[in-house]
Amino acid sequence: xxxxxxxxxxxxxxxxxxxxxxxxxxxxxxxxxxxxxxxxxxxxxxxxxxxxxxxxxxxxxxxxxxxxxxxxxxxxxxxxxxxxxxxxxxxxxxxxxxxxxxxxxxxxxxxxxxx
Amino acid sequence: xxxxxxxxxxxxxxxxxxxxxxxxxxxxxxxxxxxxxxxxxxxxxxxxxxxxxxxxxxxxxxxxxxxxxxxxxxxxxxxxxxxxxxxxxxxxxxxxxxxxxxxxxxxxxxxxxxx
Numbered sequence: 001x002x003x004x005x006x007x008x009x010x011x012x013x014x015x016x017x018x019x020x021x022x023x024x025x026x027x028x029x030x031x032x033x034x035x036x037x038x039x040x041x042x043x044x045x046x047x048x049x050x051x052x053x054x055x056x057x058x059x060x061x062x063x064x065x066x067x068x069x070x071x072x073x074x075x076x077x078x079x080x081x082x083x084x085x086x087x088x089x090x091x092x093x094x095x096x097x098x099x100x101x102x103x104x105x106x107x108x109x110x111x112x113x114x115x
Numbered sequence: 116x117x118x119x120x121x122x123x124x125x126x127x128x129x130x131x132x133x134x135x136x137x138x139x140x141x142x143x144x145x146x147x148x149x150x151x152x153x154x155x156x157x158x159x160x161x162x163x164x165x166x167x168x169x170x171x172x173x174x175x176x177x178x179x180x181x182x183x184x185x186x187x188x189x190x191x192x193x194x195x196x197x198x199x200x201x202x203x204x205x206x207x208x209x210x211x212x213x214x215x216x217x218x219x220x221x222x223x224x225x226x227x228x229x230x
Binding site: 004006040041042043044045088090092098099100101103104105106107108109111 | 124147149151156157158159160161164166205207209216217218219220221222223
């Protein structure tokens with residue numbers, strides 16, 4: 001079945017540590033996105049990418065980095081510069097152009113907790 | 116500027132009674148509008164989407180929404196709630212100006228279904 005796979009589901013980060021969240025899709029979608037979700041809030045855009053080797057900062061990119069070396073993969077690194085990283089992270093993809101109004105498909109999410 | 120407002124953060128209904136989740140949007144242009152559902156610790160799943168083809172949109176699991184331009188609303192309804200409908204629901208608008216498109220997520224409405 002086609003879909004988006006995020007791993008790990010739960011991750012713990014120590015102070016000063018970088019961690020990477022994996023996102024893989026087999027939907028053959030060009031556009032991919034990373035969102036952060038905090039309790040009681042909507043989703044906020046971290047980074048997005050239209051094609052391989054090209055990505056753009058979203059609304060809350062500080063303390064995060066991404067890469068897009070393959071069409072199907074869009075990993076997110078949460079760096080030590082992100083001072084409040086505890087949140088639920090959602091990877092998404094959509095066919096065609098970024099933000100074009102096409103349906104966005106989401107992964108199951110990853111919980112990141114600072115310990 | 117464009118935004119989306121979900122008027123209720125929590126809604127409780129009895130099983131078998133109607134569901135109404137309210138969403139208002141502001142947009143300079145005719146938007147694309149979506150409703151997504153999120154079960155605990157899961158990703159978001161598309162319920163339905165409006166893209167100007169018809170003002171009454173039918174979605175999965177018996178949900179539907181009506182686009183009312185004069186009221187700038189896109190309320191989600193279901194005639195009879197089921198226990199499995201208990202989840203969080205997000206209204207999303209997609210549109211922008213001069214190429215600066217993005218998806219705007221509401222802050223969510225948590226639906227509780229009482230036995």
